[in-house]
Amino acid sequence: xxxxxxxxxxxxxxxxxxxxxxxxxxxxxxxxxxxxxxxxxxxxxxxxxxxxxxxxxxxxxxxxxxxxxxxxxxxxxxxxxxxxxxxxxxxxxxxxxxxxxxxxxxxxxxxxxxxxxxxxxxxxxxxxxxxxxxxxxxxxxxxxxxxxxxxxxxxxxxxxxxxxxxxxxxxxxxxxxxxxxxxxxxxxxxxxxxxxxxxxxxxxxxxxxxxxxxxxxxxxxxxxxxxxxxxxxxxxxxxxxxxxxxxxxxxxxxxxxxxxxxxxxxxxxxxxxxxxxxxxxxxxxxxxxxxxxxx
Amino acid sequence: xxxxxxxxxxxxxxxxxxxxxxxxxxxxxxxxxxxxxxxxxxxxxxxxxxxxxxxxxxxxxxxxxxxxxxxxxxxxxxxxxxxxxxxxxxxxxxxxxxxxxxxxxxxxxxxxxxxxxxxxxxxxxxxxxxxxxxxxxxxxxxxxxxxxxxxxxxxxxxxxxxxxxxxxxxxxxxxxxxxxxxxxxxxxxxxxxxxxxxxxxxxxxxxxxxxxxxxxxxxxxxxxxxxxxxxxxxxxxxxxxxxxx
Numbered sequence: 142x143x144x145x146x147x148x149x150x151x152x153x154x155x156x157x158x159x160x161x162x163x164x165x166x167x168x169x170x171x172x173x174x175x176x177x178x179x180x181x182x183x184x185x186x187x188x189x190x191x192x193x194x195x196x197x198x199x200x201x202x203x204x205x206x207x208x209x210x211x212x213x214x215x216x217x218x219x220x221x222x223x224x225x226x227x228x229x230x231x232x233x234x235x236x237x238x239x240x241x242x243x244x245x246x247x248x249x250x251x252x253x254x255x256x257x258x259x260x261x262x263x264x265x266x267x268x269x270x271x272x273x274x275x276x277x278x279x280x281x282x283x284x285x286x287x288x289x290x291x292x293x294x295x296x297x298x299x300x301x302x303x304x305x306x307x308x309x310x311x312x313x314x315x316x317x318x319x320x321x322x323x324x325x326x327x328x329x330x331x332x333x334x335x336x337x338x339x340x341x342x343x344x345x346x347x348x349x350x351x352x353x354x355x356x357x358x359x360x361x362x363x364x365x366x367x368x369x370x371x372x373x374x375x376x377x378x379x380x381x382x383x384x385x386x387x388x389x390x391x392x393x394x395x396x397x398x399x400x401x402x403x404x405x406x407x408x409x410x411x412x413x414x415x416x417x418x419x420x421x422x423x424x425x426x427x428x429x430x431x432x433x434x435x436x
Numbered sequence: 437x438x439x440x441x442x443x444x445x446x447x448x449x450x451x452x453x454x455x456x457x458x459x460x461x462x463x464x465x466x467x468x469x470x471x472x473x474x475x476x477x478x479x480x481x482x483x484x485x486x487x488x489x490x491x492x493x494x495x496x497x498x499x500x501x502x503x504x505x506x507x508x509x510x511x512x513x514x515x516x517x518x519x520x521x522x523x524x525x526x527x528x529x530x531x532x533x534x535x536x537x538x539x540x541x542x543x544x545x546x547x548x549x550x551x552x553x554x555x556x557x558x559x560x561x562x563x564x565x566x567x568x569x570x571x572x573x574x575x576x577x578x579x580x581x582x583x584x585x586x587x588x589x590x591x592x593x594x595x596x597x598x599x600x601x602x603x604x605x606x607x608x609x610x611x612x613x614x615x616x617x618x619x620x621x622x623x624x625x626x627x628x629x630x631x632x633x634x635x636x637x638x639x640x641x642x643x644x645x646x647x648x649x650x651x652x653x654x655x656x657x658x659x660x661x662x663x664x665x666x667x668x669x670x671x672x673x674x675x676x677x678x679x680x681x
Contacts, residue, residue, distance in 0.1 A: 331551035332525030
């Protein structure tokens, strides 16, 4: 088998695939953060915990109610999204108009409470969650083995990202979201129920996190701290892409996953930090992010 | 003007807007000190005054955009002092803000179609494009790439689509070329002939004088004078006193 730059093709492709999968999670999670930040001006630090809730919801649905993966893929985001709606309606709404920092503190505290409660109840170690029977196994592509479930994760993530992008850029509802991001008061003066729009946006962003959590359950274990490990990297991705940019968060998420995967091949020691190095460089050269509007 | 004026048969004795003892606050500062005014259906009244006299704040208070306000604002028979802006809009009010408020992430047509329809009887998109042909040509341009005059046309046009028949217009001629100002005067004349009720905040007295039925002159958050259109000459001293810089 041929080598590329002294690296066996299997190794390179394997890491590219892992990068693409991680990138899919980064994309869905940073997309949710972007939707929330756009309309609420809140950096949702509870996003990682909500991703974890999605995975746990899938685990509960399977083990307590006997609802399989496919049902969980729909139900878990709805349940966790509804939880997000309650959070917005009764907590975050009270912070409208005050400094960003309060929203950050509230959501960070919320994440600590959620994760602490789950650690207390289930312990820090993970619960296994099997991939659905339809997606076990894989295919030998000649240069690498592609597990079906991993291919599904990438496809499902891209589908949801594309759908969200179309919703925001090509529909009337999306026009409300975009206008509400720019000037919510004026949009409300035109007769749009902006408080409701904000609640929906938060619920949707949270549901996206939960969706990623369900996708992640069979790959990583379902554990209380699965989100806190991931979310720091996702925040770096959001900073690189530009706060609030929809297309930017999707593309940056995928790209950073791939960059991370390739770094594992060529300089493994740097793979855990490469995204933060990219973030630092972007902050110096384009402080508003690659896709953000320069202030 | 290519759109033929429709002579409407609105009942001009109906009070569309009545403001009584309106006080408004921005945080600690008290900016409106008991405004009283009323506007009948089909009337065009102006709010004149120097910068900081409270004209824009009065419009924002009517629209519910000024959060701290007390007193009474009766719009079409409903007291809206405690109402949220989106509910007020659905009573049939269209608002054109001073900064125009064109959304940069929306193209011209999306901007035009953005405000929800609040009542029947609004203009169709075709009718609007006929009235403002420039907007038709640039319908796919980003909203904020338009010239200042075109942005103002767009800000006006988008509230005509919604069926709102009470229009609150803030400084619509500010910074525009005379030819555009004339065009806006034609538009307002047409809207008046169709029975729209219009509250116009203006700096440009020469623009407002021939259009308005009445002028309210504001100073330091008070209404200091009311001048009917037939009193312009006899009360000219009012304008000298309160409007000259």
